[in-house]
Amino acid sequence: MKVNGTHYRPIWQAKDGEAVEIIDQTKLPHAFETLRLTSMQDAAHAIKAMLVRGAPLIGATAAWGLWLAMREDASDGNLESAYTMLMATRPTAVNLRWALDAGRAKLAPLAPDARVEAAKTFAEQVCDEDAELNHAIGRHGLEIIRAIAAKKSGETVNILTHCNAGWLATVDWGTATSPIYQAHDEGIPVHVWVDETRPRNQGAFLTAWELNNHGVPHTVIVDNAGGHLMQHGKVDMVITGTDRVTANGDVANKIGTYLKALAASDNGVPFYVALPSPTIDWTLDDGMRIEIEERSGEEVTRIPGRLDDGTLASVTITPKGSPAGNPAFDVTPARLVTGLITERGVSAATPAGLLSLFPEHRAAGE
Numbered sequence: 001m002k003v004n005g006t007h008y009r010p011i012w013q014a015k016d017g018e019a020v021e022i023i024d025q026t027k028l029p030h031a032f033e034t035l036r037l038t039s040m041q042d043a044a045h046a047i048k049a050m051l052v053r054g055a056p057l058i059g060a061t062a063a064w065g066l067w068l069a070m071r072e073d074a075s076d077g078n079l080e081s082a083y084t085m086l087m088a089t090r091p092t093a094v095n096l097r098w099a100l101d102a103g104r105a106k107l108a109p110l111a112p113d114a115r116v117e118a119a120k121t122f123a124e125q126v127c128d129e130d131a132e133l134n135h136a137i138g139r140h141g142l143e144i145i146r147a148i149a150a151k152k153s154g155e156t157v158n159i160l161t162h163c164n165a166g167w168l169a170t171v172d173w174g175t176a177t178s179p180i181y182q183a184h185d186e187g188i189p190v191h192v193w194v195d196e197t198r199p200r201n202q203g204a205f206l207t208a209w210e211l212n213n214h215g216v217p218h219t220v221i222v223d224n225a226g227g228h229l230m231q232h233g234k235v236d237m238v239i240t241g242t243d244r245v246t247a248n249g250d251v252a253n254k255i256g257t258y259l260k261a262l263a264a265s266d267n268g269v270p271f272y273v274a275l276p277s278p279t280i281d282w283t284l285d286d287g288m289r290i291e292i293e294e295r296s297g298e299e300v301t302r303i304p305g306r307l308d309d310g311t312l313a314s315v316t317i318t319p320k321g322s323p324a325g326n327p328a329f330d331v332t333p334a335r336l337v338t339g340l341i342t343e344r345g346v347s348a349a350t351p352a353g354l355l356s357l358f359p360e361h362r363a364a365g366e
């Protein structure tokens, strides 16, 4: 997507071919800064410290991390240790495991001197494919928005989203935002309620920045406002992204998603989840078995922002001595999900629904 007229992806190979560059997402929305990653350790740090984040982008960064590792040392031992170190960065987004498993399977059978080029090709493929999958998700989600717009006879369609499942969280387009961008671009009047998404404020910092950049009407709300807006008919649909969907249709996403799904169900508001197929974990059929990342309590007790004089600062908001808990994701049970918007179409959040779109995952005899 464009920033000041230039097309950006949140990750790309540096022009000199010696590094990977990223947009440092910890600086947004106050500063747009890019950073060079020159080692596999840099890539692991970027994922762990959330300089890059969002399930598909975590997978893409890990793929580039393998390339950086192979440039340093393309031995079997280094391939294995890069795999292990990158895998340990964040536990919930399954795209990380997907990218690392696929990358290792491609590289391991090759002679070490062929691995650097193959790792680069692999990382480029992961990125290009992610952009294509997200564009296709947008086309299918657009149909849903069109249908709501038709029922509202041209009135604005109000869409609520949680966290950032925008182009910054992927390689391009975003997942939850792809249908929104495509609807806006074809002239459907849309307005987005942006959950601020405490503790790290991915909604207020990143989704709002993206929508603002693209000229999509939006309003940032506190996380607790969604239920109230739904009760008053101000939300036509919810679209979120996800870090992992299990084979039965349960959805892990940023903490607070579950509460939005409950409120949506209570108010008859359709609740959609947008995802590319690498986000489906076919090895699990119960969302309660997904590992939920527990992050530092400091993300809860402190808030970063910009002072009126422009300096960036971070302040403590809780009493000294009050401990903070910080589970980073929750699981929305499949029964609360109206539909899963994938690159192949929209499916019910059920094993049969998912298998109808992805029959290649049908077990023998099913």
Ligand SMILES: CSC[C@@H](O)[C@@H](O)C(=O)COP(=O)(O)O
Pocket: 053, 054, 055, 056, 093, 162, 163, 164, 165, 166, 169, 170, 174, 175, 176, 202, 240, 241, 242, 243, 253, 254, 328
């Ligand atoms: C298309 S991104 C989907 C999810 O990864 C997104 O909604 C989310 O929860 C991101 O969490 P984050 O902790 O910022 O990586």
